[in-house]
Amino acid sequence: MPEHDFPPATRGRRRDPERDVAILEATIDLLAEVGYDGLSTAKVADRAQAGKGTMYRRWPTKTDLVLDAVAHMKAQQIDLDALPDTGSLRGDLLALFQPQDRAQVDRILRAMAGVVSMISQAPGLAETGDYSIFEPWIAANTILMERAMTRGEIPATADIALAAQIIPSMAAYRALILRVAIDRDLLTRLVDQVVLPALNESPTNLACC
Amino acid sequence: MPEHDFPPATRGRRRDPERDVAILEATIDLLAEVGYDGLSTAKVADRAQAGKGTMYRRWPTKTDLVLDAVAHMKAQQIDLDALPDTGSLRGDLLALFQPQDRAQVDRILRAMAGVVSMISQAPGLAETGDYSIFEPWIAANTILMERAMTRGEIPATADIALAAQIIPSMAAYRALILRVAIDRDLLTRLVDQVVLPALNESPTNLACC
DNA sequence: TGGTTCCGTAACTGATTGGTATCGTATATG
DNA sequence: CATATACGATACCAATCAGTTACGGAACCA
Numbered sequence: 001m002p003e004h005d006f007p008p009a010t011r012g013r014r015r016d017p018e019r020d021v022a023i024l025e026a027t028i029d030l031l032a033e034v035g036y037d038g039l040s041t042a043k044v045a046d047r048a049q050a051g052k053g054t055m056y057r058r059w060p061t062k063t064d065l066v067l068d069a070v071a072h073m074k075a076q077q078i079d080l081d082a083l084p085d086t087g088s089l090r091g092d093l094l095a096l097f098q099p100q101d102r103a104q105v106d107r108i109l110r111a112m113a114g115v116v117s118m119i120s121q122a123p124g125l126a127e128t129g130d131y132s133i134f135e136p137w138i139a140a141n142t143i144l145m146e147r148a149m150t151r152g153e154i155p156a157t158a159d160i161a162l163a164a165q166i167i168p169s170m171a172a173y174r175a176l177i178l179r180v181a182i183d184r185d186l187l188t189r190l191v192d193q194v195v196l197p198a199l200n201e202s203p204t205n206l207a208c209c
Numbered sequence: 210m211p212e213h214d215f216p217p218a219t220r221g222r223r224r225d226p227e228r229d230v231a232i233l234e235a236t237i238d239l240l241a242e243v244g245y246d247g248l249s250t251a252k253v254a255d256r257a258q259a260g261k262g263t264m265y266r267r268w269p270t271k272t273d274l275v276l277d278a279v280a281h282m283k284a285q286q287i288d289l290d291a292l293p294d295t296g297s298l299r300g301d302l303l304a305l306f307q308p309q310d311r312a313q314v315d316r317i318l319r320a321m322a323g324v325v326s327m328i329s330q331a332p333g334l335a336e337t338g339d340y341s342i343f344e345p346w347i348a349a350n351t352i353l354m355e356r357a358m359t360r361g362e363i364p365a366t367a368d369i370a371l372a373a374q375i376i377p378s379m380a381a382y383r384a385l386i387l388r389v390a391i392d393r394d395l396l397t398r399l400v401d402q403v404v405l406p407a408l409n410e411s412p413t414n415l416a417c418c
Numbered sequence: 419t420g421g422t423t424c425c426g427t428a429a430c431t432g433a434t435t436g437g438t439a440t441c442g443t444a445t446a447t448g
Numbered sequence: 449c450a451t452a453t454a455c456g457a458t459a460c461c462a463a464t465c466a467g468t469t470a471c472g473g474a475a476c477c478a
Contacts, residue, residue, distance in 0.1 A: 220451075220452045220453065221451080221452040221453025221454065222452080222453050222454040222455075223453085223454075224453085224454065224455095225454075225455080228454090228455080254456090254457095258456080259455085259456070260454095260455065260456040260457060260458090261456090261457090261458095262454090262455080262456080262457090263454075263455060263456075266454080266455095
């Protein structure tokens with residue numbers, strides 16, 4: 001996972017890949033607990049039971065480490081090739097946010113909040129967008145909605161690009177500002193009263209009901 | 210504005226209230242530029258043309274200063290007693306997000322992103338909620354929607370609490386993650402295709418259209 | 419076995435920071 | 449004028465931190 005120079009190293013002791021994941025996991029943990037600036041390389045090494053040398057052999061800088069940890073976290077997330085397929089868009093949307101257990105989601109969202117502070121200080125990072133955990137969520141929503149459209153479940157004029165952002169942005173707001181995870185009740189209300197009506201709303205007939 | 214002990218001070222030179230706003234404004238500026246941790250008390254004093262002593266006489270700690278700066282920023286924001294009243298909910302919602310000029314809004318949202326990092330490190334702050342710039346926005350939405358409900362413009366069963374969060378949370382997502390302000394086109398689509406349909410949707414007739 | 423690379427521990431360095439104290443000056447009361 | 453407070457500037461202190469280096473031991477290969 002560490003992207004920088006990898007000397008062939010066919011000679012001595014092999015680099016232990018288990019140390020990589022231990023360090024990355026510790027980084028995510030601390031990111032969720034204390035944020036980017038509260039996170040010190042010493043604390044990461046401590047929690048991962050690793051030496052700072054081992055860390056710096058893999059990631060040349062703290063920023064690189066955190067960015068890689070976010071990428072690692074992202075990779076564990078939604079698999080766009082194995083999305084739910086319940087037959088109805090409503091079932092798919094509800095299923096998409098169900099499988100992961102609450103604590104796991106909470107950890108991820110808090111880590112994301114920690115990353116936001118890093119972006120504030122390194123303005124260049126904002127453009128890459130590589131850090132956003134919400135982007136794959138939006139992509140998953142989009143795919144589910146496109147499927148529903150080809151099934152004829154929603155009109156061809158539906159504004160999928162907009163609707164796909166509703167739930168993830170609400171999740172982001174709650175995680176980053178309110179510091180609470182989305183619950184099942186809120187999710188149901190969002191799907192039934194906001195997302196599905198928005199998709200069934202044709203841009204031209206605003207007073208359809 | 211500084212909340213801590215204010216000795217009567219009837220004897221010597223008076224405390225200059227202009228210094229308060231200069232320091233608070235400098236704090237918000239830096240918060241927007243470099244975030245909470247990138248912000249040093251020395252830099253604030255420097256930009257405000259103030260001595261550090263002058264700052265610490267008013268706010269005992271960096272956290273107090275930033276919290277007060279956010280409150281100051283919040284006070285300049287939406288005036289809940291002077292909300293738009295165009296006669297229609299659609300007009301009101303569009304008018305609510307229009308008056309402020311782009312640069313001002315951008316500064317505020319970037320400052321909010323800077324505050325998020327502070328919350329990550331001081332978990333106690335999350336509970337108070339005093340820091341959130343989006344809360345008055347939600348309150349304003351709620352009031353406009355309640356007005357529309359008493360006018361009979363939307364059904365009495367509408368889920369206002371939910372609908373009032375849609376636009377602010379989308380704004381928060383864009384500001385904090387995407388680092389872009391909401392534009393007029395997106396706002397119109399949100400109002401017409403998402404918020405208004407959601408309000409007109411009765412919880413019971415999910416297939417009304 | 420010997421050379422090479424990895425590992426964790428720990429000491430170290432240079433820079434930055436929150437917060438305090440001091441100083442000379444300005445502004446107020448009595 | 450005497451006293452008291454506020455002001456900006458500056459020096460200062462203790463703590464923290466990113467990143468480096470040194471060390472002794474472990475794993476691998478020839």
